[in-house]
Amino acid sequence: ANIPYFSGGYIGVDVFFVISGYLITSLIIDEIGNQTFSIKDFYIRRIRRLLPALFFVLLCCLPVGILYLSPYFLLDFSKNLLSSLFFLGNLYIHSESGYFETFSNLKPLLHTWSLAIEEQYYLVFPFFMMVFWKINNLRTYGVVLLLVIFVLSFTYAIFISNSIPGSGFYLTLARIWEILIGCFCALYISGKSKFFSSYFLNNIISGLGLFLLLFSLFIFEKNSNHPGLLTLLPVFGAVFIILSGNTNTFVGRLLSQKIFVFTGLISYSAYLWHQPIFAFSKFILKPEQNDLSLIVSFFLILLIFFIAWISWKYIELPFREKTINNNYKINIYFLLFPFIVLLFASLYGITSKGMESRFSDQIINLDKYNEYQWEEYYRQYECFLETENEYEDFDDKCFRNNKNYLVLWGDSLAASMYPGLNNYFNISQLTTSGCAPLLFNENYRIQSHLLNARPNCKNINKEIYKLISNSSVKTIILQAAWDQYNLDDVQIGLKLTLNKILINNPKINVLVLGTPLSWFGHEYSIGTLKQRVGENKKLINIETDLNKLKLYDNHLKKIVNSFDRAHIILIDELMCDKQINVNGKYNCVGGFLINKNIVPYVWDSGHHTVEGSKYIAKKLSNQINKIHQE
Numbered sequence: 001a002n003i004p005y006f007s008g009g010y011i012g013v014d015v016f017f018v019i020s021g022y023l024i025t026s027l028i029i030d031e032i033g034n035q036t037f038s039i040k041d042f043y044i045r046r047i048r049r050l051l052p053a054l055f056f057v058l059l060c061c062l063p064v065g066i067l068y069l070s071p072y073f074l075l076d077f078s079k080n081l082l083s084s085l086f087f088l089g090n091l092y093i094h095s096e097s098g099y100f101e102t103f104s105n106l107k108p109l110l111h112t113w114s115l116a117i118e119e120q121y122y123l124v125f126p127f128f129m130m131v132f133w134k135i136n137n138l139r140t141y142g143v144v145l146l147l148v149i150f151v152l153s154f155t156y157a158i159f160i161s162n163s164i165p166g167s168g169f170y171l172t173l174a175r176i177w178e179i180l181i182g183c184f185c186a187l188y189i190s191g192k193s194k195f196f197s198s199y200f201l202n203n204i205i206s207g208l209g210l211f212l213l214l215f216s217l218f219i220f221e222k223n224s225n226h227p228g229l230l231t232l233l234p235v236f237g238a239v240f241i242i243l244s245g246n247t248n249t250f251v252g253r254l255l256s257q258k259i260f261v262f263t264g265l266i267s268y269s270a271y272l273w274h275q276p277i278f279a280f281s282k283f284i285l286k287p288e289q290n291d292l293s294l295i296v297s298f299f300l301i302l303l304i305f306f307i308a309w310i311s312w313k314y315i316e317l318p319f320r321e322k323t324i325n326n327n328y329k330i331n332i333y334f335l336l337f338p339f340i341v342l343l344f345a346s347l348y349g350i351t352s353k354g355m356e357s358r359f360s361d362q363i364i365n366l367d368k369y370n371e372y373q374w375e376e377y378y379r380q381y382e383c384f385l386e387t388e389n390e391y392e393d394f395d396d397k398c399f400r401n402n403k404n405y406l407v408l409w410g411d412s413l414a415a416s417m418y419p420g421l422n423n424y425f426n427i428s429q430l431t432t433s434g435c436a437p438l439l440f441n442e443n444y445r446i447q448s449h450l451l452n453a454r455p456n457c458k459n460i461n462k463e464i465y466k467l468i469s470n471s472s473v474k475t476i477i478l479q480a481a482w483d484q485y486n487l488d489d490v491q492i493g494l495k496l497t498l499n500k501i502l503i504n505n506p507k508i509n510v511l512v513l514g515t516p517l518s519w520f521g522h523e524y525s526i527g528t529l530k531q532r533v534g535e536n537k538k539l540i541n542i543e544t545d546l547n548k549l550k551l552y553d554n555h556l557k558k559i560v561n562s563f564d565r566a567h568i569i570l571i572d573e574l575m576c577d578k579q580i581n582v583n584g585k586y587n588c589v590g591g592f593l594i595n596k597n598i599v600p601y602v603w604d605s606g607h608h609t610v611e612g613s614k615y616i617a618k619k620l621s622n623q624i625n626k627i628h629q630e
Helices: 009-033 039-068 071-085 089-096 112-122 125-132 136-163 176-188 199-219 229-244 250-255 258-265 267-285 294-320 328-351 361-371 412-422 457-469 487-504 526-532 547-560 571-575 610-628
Strands: 406-410 427-432 475-479 509-513 539-544 566-569 586-594 597-600
Touching: 009 112, 009 125, 009 176, 009 199, 009 229, 039 071, 039 112, 039 125, 039 267, 039 294, 039 328, 071 089, 071 112, 071 328, 071 361, 089 112, 112 125, 112 176, 125 136, 136 176, 176 229, 199 229, 199 250, 229 250, 250 258, 258 267, 267 294, 361 597, 406 412, 406 457, 412 427, 412 475, 412 610, 427 457, 457 487, 475 487, 475 610, 487 509, 487 547, 509 610, 547 566, 547 571, 566 571, 566 610, 571 586, 571 610, 586 610, 597 610
Parallel strands: 406 427, 406 475, 475 509, 509 566
Antiparallel strands: 539 586, 586 597
């Protein structure tokens, strides 16, 4: 929902895994103790618990997707739907994620990844309990085996999160340890009523648990290494409440209030509805930068609770309490029909390429830029390094020690400018994803999450500076998506970078390209696509708010103008009208009409298409030539 100051809302998944492990394990232990446990009954209960509401939500999503999703997004929705039906949503989402995966919050079924992990775990765990818990002599071995799996999973989560930040988020192996912690809670308190006998200690421990959960909401950020060591905060918060938060404690009494009990009852339905409602709202309302306003988000949350209550009362309860029919075979057949409908709908969506026949060729062509093949143009893994790469991974062809060559140094935005600049100049390309061309003193504490998520960035920039300082190059171009980094970092880093280059290299000129224009995923929603076609103009304009861009540009100008042989060219002055229009925004170049087809200036939030980079490079060419000849 992008609610300010609550950036860590996604830790709810971690709490969910812990609680799930605790509840399911407790249920199995009780039934084994009462000699009533049955694998068949266990899975019938899981089917009654999960599938009716899940299928209902998925069926409701189908017509909305057809109405509001472009072919690209409907194709993605169809693939996600198919994976969700077989509880493989986490693997699909993981396969689609990456550095340029900017549309994740526009995926209506994104949230099904956590349900998939839970069910993958429970495909195995009941059989494990049948073997190791039902037979008393094997219980110790079972606990040891679970501990080994826990250690392996937790170690893997830390390793993968530190090596490639974010890459373990959707992986089962990086998440099993959270479910197992809940399982250990159940194993420990099996047959016991509470963790501590002391009322005072139970209050302290459960209160600490609540504090850890609330604290996590504020300290977790989008780019936090997660799951990892930091994840222990919400996980142990949940553990402390489970172990000590009985009804005699303050936390226990608080959570026993009707509002929290009610929220718990409808929590599964609320979970199922929240992502589709927020995602589809962004396609329908097309908010600025894909961020819904606080007021809209508040009303959507109320809507989610209302629909979740209806879903719980009229879908979940009748199936769970067997009021529809106590015959499990009839229930299975009853659920088989929506499963088949959803299966065929997903397959049709995939084979029809997102139902392309709904649109004209012009819209289909523009929509395909959502899956733009940028890798070869940006020279990925050669001259455009990814997060896991180090300086030594630059290909020899990336740099030419020649005064006739200009050096392009920057992040992915700079990489996206390479095709255009290379069309007019001899270019050495030294670019790294999420790594602005900024130098910092050793004791400086970087604040940008994007930079902190790239542990190799600092050293890469240091080595690039050494390379440039010992070369005969005359002109360096610095470019980055400046407004994606902390403003203090940009100011301090740019001052030091310019100071080092210009003072130590008296023959070098530096050109800083200003903050880029940014478009967002909703630009390619159906409504926006239809607005783009039919405009018989060479250039296609898009309205945009430049407030943040101008804030950063003003600081960049002030820094650059304080140095001799440093120059700055502002992108908005090349691409936008100088006057604000009647809507209080600027009209900026958003694309080009080439052979009756619209070619967008950027293909995602801000990375250039080849045509877009050539358009800017042409506008820059005279000024760059003048700087290079100085």
